[in-house]
Amino acid sequence: xxxxxxxxxxxVFNNVIIRTSTISTTPGRLSKDQEDQPNFDxxxxxxxxxxxxxxxxxxxxxxxxxxxxxSQFQSPYTGRIYGRHITGLxxxxxxxxxxxxxxxxSAGLMATYLKESCFLEDPQLxxxxxxxxxxxx
Amino acid sequence: MITYELMLxxxxxxxxEVKQVLQRTADQIFGKGGFIRKIENLGTRDMPYKxxxxxxxxxxxxxxxxxxxxxxxxxxxxLDEYARDVDVIRRRIYKKREPxxxxxxxxxxxxxxxxxxxxxxxxxxAKKHDKPKFQSNTGLDYxxxxx
Numbered sequence: 001x002x003x004x005x006x007x008x009x010x011x012v013f014n015n016v017i018i019r020t021s022t023i024s025t026t027p028g029r030l031s032k033d034q035e036d037q038p039n040f041d042x043x044x045x046x047x048x049x050x051x052x053x054x055x056x057x058x059x060x061x062x063x064x065x066x067x068x069x070x071s072q073f074q075s076p077y078t079g080r081i082y083g084r085h086i087t088g089l090x091x092x093x094x095x096x097x098x099x100x101x102x103x104x105x106s107a108g109l110m111a112t113y114l115k116e117s118c119f120l121e122d123p124q125l126x127x128x129x130x131x132x133x134x135x136x137x
Numbered sequence: 138m139i140t141y142e143l144m145l146x147x148x149x150x151x152x153x154e155v156k157q158v159l160q161r162t163a164d165q166i167f168g169k170g171g172f173i174r175k176i177e178n179l180g181t182r183d184m185p186y187k188x189x190x191x192x193x194x195x196x197x198x199x200x201x202x203x204x205x206x207x208x209x210x211x212x213x214x215x216l217d218e219y220a221r222d223v224d225v226i227r228r229r230i231y232k233k234r235e236p237x238x239x240x241x242x243x244x245x246x247x248x249x250x251x252x253x254x255x256x257x258x259x260x261x262x263a264k265k266h267d268k269p270k271f272q273s274n275t276g277l278d279y280x281x282x283x284x
Contacts, residue, residue: 051247053243056241091246107227
């Protein structure tokens with residue numbers, strides 16, 4: 001009824017199509033539409049998984065008596081401790097590993113200038129040739 | 138009360154003598170008013186490096202671990218007494234570490250440098266040392282006078 005009055009007011013634009021609402025206002029259909037609406041309150045499904053370092057992921061407590069674990073963070077050629085850019089540990093774990101290795105070496109549990117030959121066959125936890133970021137020097 | 142760990146390296150001896158040394162070292166802890174929680178035998182094995190003590194070079198040692206409590210002031214005396222013990226090759230006392238829960242921060246650390254907190258702090262710190270720039274306070278975004 002409404003648009004007829006507009007037509008009368010604007011006789012010049014007779015060929016103009018005036019759009020009217022096509023949605024019926026029955027309550028049953030409206031609720032069904034709402035059901036089909038996507039749920040915008042859900043968590044972001046594309047969010048990336050938080051990366052964790054290998055010791056945090058498996059919840060390993062580093063201890064100076066666990067020489068087999070500590071020697072995996074030691075170079076077989078020089079006996080020096082690999083840095084964070086190679087081991088891929090988080091800052092806290094790296095500091096822990098370093099302090100525990102120093103304790104073990106001081107207590108006579110662990111070699112200082114080499115990796116003990118019984119640990120040479122141990123699996124590699126990280127690739128020493130491809131550090132995750134370049135050397136700081 | 139702090140629990141300490143004593144790592145004791147004894148020279149290679151027959152069993153009765155080892156027993157005597159362990160009793161002697163334990164008595165010294167009791168003498169300081171301490172008590173022992175645990176004694177662990179970590180075995181006899183080749184040392185990772187040779188050690189000379191009391192005029193002898195040792196390449197093998199028996200490893201023993203004591204877990205004990207003593208007043209912290211008597212730690213130096215204990216170590217001194219073990220140092221004078223001929224059968225002890227090496228001794229170290231460490232605090233027993235209680236595992237503290239912490240969050241893994243690897244995700245923030247592997248971000249590109251401009252997004253890392255420590256790098257941002259470093260840049261902000263470096264900016265403090267910049268030479269102060271002259272402020273003309275004209276309200277204009279260009280220099281109004283002839284240069």
